[in-house]
Amino acid sequence: MISPVSPMPRSAHRQRPEATPYVDLTRAEWSALRDKTPLPLTADEVERLRGLGDVIDLDEVRDIYLPLSRLLNLYVGATDKLRGALNTFLGEQGSQSGTPFVIGVAGSVAVGKSTVARLLQALLSRWPEHPRVELVTTDGFLLPTRDLQERGLMSRKGFPESYDRRALTRFVADIKAGKDEVSAPVYSHLIYDIVPGEKLTVRRPDILIVEGLNVLQPALPGKDGRTRVGLADYFDFSVYVDARTEDIERWYLNRFKRLRETAFQDPSSYFRRYTQVSEEEALDYARTMWRTINKPNLVENIAPTRGRATLVLRKGPDHTVQRLSLRKL
Numbered sequence: 001m002i003s004p005v006s007p008m009p010r011s012a013h014r015q016r017p018e019a020t021p022y023v024d025l026t027r028a029e030w031s032a033l034r035d036k037t038p039l040p041l042t043a044d045e046v047e048r049l050r051g052l053g054d055v056i057d058l059d060e061v062r063d064i065y066l067p068l069s070r071l072l073n074l075y076v077g078a079t080d081k082l083r084g085a086l087n088t089f090l091g092e093q094g095s096q097s098g099t100p101f102v103i104g105v106a107g108s109v110a111v112g113k114s115t116v117a118r119l120l121q122a123l124l125s126r127w128p129e130h131p132r133v134e135l136v137t138t139d140g141f142l143l144p145t146r147d148l149q150e151r152g153l154m155s156r157k158g159f160p161e162s163y164d165r166r167a168l169t170r171f172v173a174d175i176k177a178g179k180d181e182v183s184a185p186v187y188s189h190l191i192y193d194i195v196p197g198e199k200l201t202v203r204r205p206d207i208l209i210v211e212g213l214n215v216l217q218p219a220l221p222g223k224d225g226r227t228r229v230g231l232a233d234y235f236d237f238s239v240y241v242d243a244r245t246e247d248i249e250r251w252y253l254n255r256f257k258r259l260r261e262t263a264f265q266d267p268s269s270y271f272r273r274y275t276q277v278s279e280e281e282a283l284d285y286a287r288t289m290w291r292t293i294n295k296p297n298l299v300e301n302i303a304p305t306r307g308r309a310t311l312v313l314r315k316g317p318d319h320t321v322q323r324l325s326l327r328k329l
């Protein structure tokens, strides 16, 4: 049996009482694993990648995201070798080259997944081995508002059943299979709906990042009760962005306040009506959205998938990552 090689002296890792496939690391332990990975981003570039309300600076990039970029680069190389071995075994039948490496990024609404995903895209594309890194968010596969209304799902937006899961899985499967061009619908937060006629096209990336609430959900069983291949089966690596529910709620409400002063002012914004009422009334509405949609979705659907991730990033109340769990088995 191959025993996992621990990157830190054993004593440096806090041991969990029960057997676990994860190694737990503090921020300091993790940041020491950066090795000599250079910092390829400026403060301005980091600022541009930062989501509304997210706190991220060059220290955070250096301590958290450079070690992750190094780890992923090692993973991409090792996965390539593994595919080579499989191709040797399969001979002609296996001769597929240039299979993209697929990374899933999961977590609650407002936890900051999109900043993590954009940072990874920027950092990974600086490695000469894999310059073409595409990022796709799963909101493009939400059912259009008309369909959600017909199915009574408007108050379940973001729940697994509010997506066209089959189309999403097919989209990633096609990219992984090496199709030249694969297209997805586009979602707009402004109109709170799929944009009619708009498409996002992905062309043979080296790495694909798939970010969304439900990317680690297991596949639904087929009508015959048999297990189907699900989205996460196509992932070579996955990250779950974690934080205390109370912190995420505060980030959600603060972001709603900030959006009310910015994006919601746009005449075509779905949320424009909340710029016409008092801040307290608007926040009451946001609290209701959190309590009735986003929190139940986190508790019932998203958090239970945390244990499927390769890496869990645990944020503290100020958005900085404080602890990490990396799957070693």
Ligand SMILES: Nc1ncnc2c1ncn2[C@@H]1O[C@H](COP(=O)(O)OP(=O)(O)O)[C@@H](O)[C@H]1O
Pocket (backbone or CB within 6 Å): 051, 052, 107, 108, 109, 110, 111, 112, 113, 114, 115, 189, 190, 259, 263, 271
């Ligand atoms: N109502 C909205 N209007 C405009 N932008 C929004 C709205 N809701 C969320 N966003 C933006 O969409 C992105 C994804 O948000 P979300 O799904 O909550 O994930 P996360 O905060 O984990 O990245 C973020 O960059 C966020 O700022």
Ligand SMILES: CC(C)(COP(=O)(O)O)[C@@H](O)C(=O)NCCC(=O)O
Pocket (backbone or CB within 6 Å): 109, 137, 138, 139, 140, 157, 158, 211, 212, 213, 214, 289, 293, 294
């Ligand atoms: C669009 C979302 C479902 C997130 O989509 P994702 O890209 O994670 O699939 C979410 O941001 C959202 O709008 N939720 C509905 C409730 C709300 O507006 O807060």
